[in-house]
Amino acid sequence: MAEVLVGRIGRPHGIRGEVTVEVRTDDPQARFAAGSVLFTDPAAAGPLRVEGSRMSGQIRLVAFAGVSDRDGAEALRGLRLLVDTDDLPQSQDPDEYYDHQLIGLTVRDRSGAVLGEITDVLHPPAAPVLQVGTEAGEVLVPFVAAIVPEVDVAGGFCVVDPPEGMFSPQADPDDAPDAADPG
Incomplete structure (x- = not known):
């Protein structure tokens, strides 16, 4: 069960x-x-x-x-x-999902490259947010059609079209060169 x-x-x-x-x-x-x-x-x-x-x-x-x-x-x-x-009742809306259906799905970009896996679904006041585990850490993805255009529960994946930089590792400020250091 x-x-x-x-x-x-x-x-x-x-x-x-x-x-x-x-x-x-x-x-x-x-x-x-x-x-x-x-x-x-x-x-x-x-x-x-x-x-x-x-x-x-x-x-x-x-x-x-x-x-x-x-x-x-x-x-x-x-x-x-x-x-x-x-x-749980089955939804009549093909674009409506229960959290447990999304957790564990593989996250791919439009080219098919694997970006990570959905580890949780958060529910802030605006729109749901997918928490995606990646090699670089957790990434939060707004669960809206413009960013997540395809969900295939049976296929075990969803496609995201993320804004630039969403899945790019963030630079560590401690790794930045010191402006006072000329070398």
Whole structure:
């Protein structure tokens, strides 16, 4: 069974067993709906069944079956919440991907030269960003069609058309010649 992260339990909220959850899914209403069962990392702590979920401002609060007080909620702190990838709905949009589908893809340029491998997908406020491991280190690539024109999950690769210098090793300032040194 392959699993994907949908959230991480934070601190307890109140005295009735609710916890804050750092949401890591684009469909929190479905993932944290009453009755949903979530696997945990570490696995011995779960699975957990959602009793209820609500928003408090910008914070998602979740209540789990069998957790009725602050001590029980505190025991869950730090758990990673997971779902089986087979339970995820298939997207009708051919240009929409789950993070786990992208991680591990080989990154090539338009000529077919291998640039690296996707090691993570980050989600800052603007657009997703692919973290690409290269021989020279990590490179962050905005996941937009202008820069990533092709993704072939079945083929195990994606094509990037990076701006000049994106995959060039950065010069180390300590290696630059000293302007005062004539030689």
